[in-house]
Structure formats: structure tokens, C-alpha cells
Amino acid sequence: MGRDDEIRLLIAREAARLMYEEGVREYRDAKRKAAKRYGPGTALALGSHLPTNAEIHREVQRLIELHEETVLPERLLRLRVLALSFLELLAPFHPYLVGSVLSGAVTDESDIDIHLFADDVEEVEEFLREKGVAFDREVVTVRRGAEFVQYPHLYLEEEGVVIECTVYPPGEIRRVPRSSITGKAMERANERRLRKIIVGATQP
Numbered sequence: 001m002g003r004d005d006e007i008r009l010l011i012a013r014e015a016a017r018l019m020y021e022e023g024v025r026e027y028r029d030a031k032r033k034a035a036k037r038y039g040p041g042t043a044l045a046l047g048s049h050l051p052t053n054a055e056i057h058r059e060v061q062r063l064i065e066l067h068e069e070t071v072l073p074e075r076l077l078r079l080r081v082l083a084l085s086f087l088e089l090l091a092p093f094h095p096y097l098v099g100s101v102l103s104g105a106v107t108d109e110s111d112i113d114i115h116l117f118a119d120d121v122e123e124v125e126e127f128l129r130e131k132g133v134a135f136d137r138e139v140v141t142v143r144r145g146a147e148f149v150q151y152p153h154l155y156l157e158e159e160g161v162v163i164e165c166t167v168y169p170p171g172e173i174r175r176v177p178r179s180s181i182t183g184k185a186m187e188r189a190n191e192r193r194l195r196k197i198i199v200g201a202t203q204p
Contacts, residue, residue, distance in 0.1 A: 008050065008051050008055075009051070011031065011034045011035050011037075011050060011051050012034075012051035012055045012056050012058075012059050013059050014033075014034035014037060015027070015030035015031050015033070015034040015051065015056045015059070016030075016056050016057075016059030016060045016062070016063055017063070018030045018033055018034060019056070019060055019107075020060055020063045020064070020107055023109040025111075027053040027056055027057075027180060027181075030056065031050055031051065031053075031056065035050060053180050053181045054181050054182060057105065057181045060105060060107075061105045064105060064106070064107060068107070072106070073201075075106055075108070076101070076104055076106050076201075077198070077201060077202070079101045079106055079110065079112060079161065080101055080194065080197065080198050080201075081198060082112065082158060082159060082161060082163075083097050083101050083112045083114070083163075083194065084191065084194050084195060084198060085158075086112065086114060086156070086158075086163055087114070087190070087191040087194060088191060089131065089133075090114065090116060090124075090127075090165070091191065092127065093116040093117055093118050093123075093124055093127075093167075094116070094117045094170075094173055094190075095114050095115065095116050095165075095190070095191070096114065096115045096188040096189060096190055097112070097113070097114055097188065097189045097190075097194055098113045098114070098115055098186055098187065098188045098189075099111075099112070099113035100113075101113070102187060102188065102189055102194075102197075103187065110161075111161060111162040111163065111164050112161060112162070112163045112164070113164050113166070114163060114164070114165045114166070115165075115166050115168060115177075115188065116165050116166065116167045116168065117167070117168050117169070117170045117172065117173045118167055118169075118170065119169070119170060121137070121152040121154070121167045124154060124165070124167055125137070125154070128154070128156070133156060134156070134157070135154045135155060135156050136154070136155040137152060137153070137154055137155075138152070138153045138155070139151070139152050139153070140152075140153050140166075151166050151167065151168060152166075152167045153165065153166050153167070154167065176188065
């Protein structure tokens with residue numbers, strides 16, 4: 001293994017540790033923090049030698065399997081059942097589950113990520129108020145090619161778990177976002193598919 005490849009692997013493992021042990025959520029942030037261990041400016045100097053999100057994700061999965069093999073199935077089932085309850089609740093907004101709860105790479109710090117579709121975020125907020133569900137709101141800017149697009153995020157909480165809902169315009173329901181890990185179309189599950197996944201996992 002060459003020097004650059006060795007550093008790349010070390011950064012991937014440190015970034016994974018930051019995500020697993022310290023709850024760093026974004027691959028970009030974990031990567032930068034990990035790279036700084038190797039000297040000032042390393043994050044920029046290494047350039048293409050920095051690990052990909054997919055490489056870091058594999059290291060996170062390795063840590064989960066190494067340290068949590070016995071508790072992972074129960075935790076994953078609990079999070080998926082909780083996610084299903086919110087897909088049912090938010091049915092008027094055509095919800096999809098995405099992220100770690102769907103992929104299965106969950107830790108004790110994992111949240112539930114759901115995509116919603118509505119003409120206006122106020123529709124979702126009014127719906128939640130009528131249901132007595134508390135939430136916080138934030139607008140997140142995402143880069144899409146050469147342009148920057150803003151999407152509202154609503155944060156709910158249940159049983160100590162954060163449920164992050166990103167609200168998209170209805171016209172984007174067939175436009176599946178690209179995964180920051182694989183670069184391909186993001187895996188997502190509606191209520192029907194998630195229910196099948198849960199039933200399949202609980203059957204002998």
C-alpha cells in the first residue's frame with residue numbers, strides 16, 4: 001500500500017470513528033476533521049486522495065458490526081417500526097423513508113430521515129399542529145449542479161429519536177435525489193415497502 005493510500009485509509013477510519021462515536025452527521029464534516037489530524041491544510045492538500053463517502057460508510061458499517069452485532073437487529077427493528085408510524089401519520093404528503101434506517105447502518109445516534117412532498121411547507125406545519133406534534137423548522141441550502149436550492153427541514157422527536165423531514169415540491173416526487181454515498185439514485189421506501197421489509201425481518 002502506497003503512502004497516499006495508507007493516509008486515505010487512516011482518514012476514512014478516523015472519519016468513521018467521528019461519525020460512530022461522536023455523532024458527526026455529515027460525511028464532509030467528518031472527513032475534514034479527520035484530515036486535520038495529519039497537519040494544517042491536509043484536508044485541502046490531499047485533494048483527490050481524501051476518502052470517498054462510500055469508503056467512510058464502509059468503515060462505519062465495520063464499526064457497527066464489530067461493536068454492536070448483538071444489539072443491532074433490535075435497534076434497527078425499533079427504528080423502522082417508529083419510521084413506519086410516521087410514514088402512516090404523514091401519508092397525505094407521500095412520504096418516503098431514506099438514509100441509515102432504511103440501509104440498516106444505524107447507531108445509537110441515528111435519526112430517521114423522511115422525504116415529504118407538499119406545495120408549501122406551511123401545509124405540513126399546519127397538519128402537524130392539528131395532530132399535536134411539536135416540531136422545529138430550518139431551511140437547508142443544497143447545491144444542485146451550478147445552482148443552489150433551498151429546502152425546508154422539519155425536525156420532530158419521538159422516543160428520544162429525531163425524525164428529520166425534508167419537504168420537496170410535489171413535482172419532484174419522481175426525481176429521486178442522488179445518494180451522497182454511492183452517487184447513484186438514493187434508495188427510498190414508501191409505507192408499503194417498509195412494512196414488507198419489517199415483516200420480512202421478523203419472520204423466521
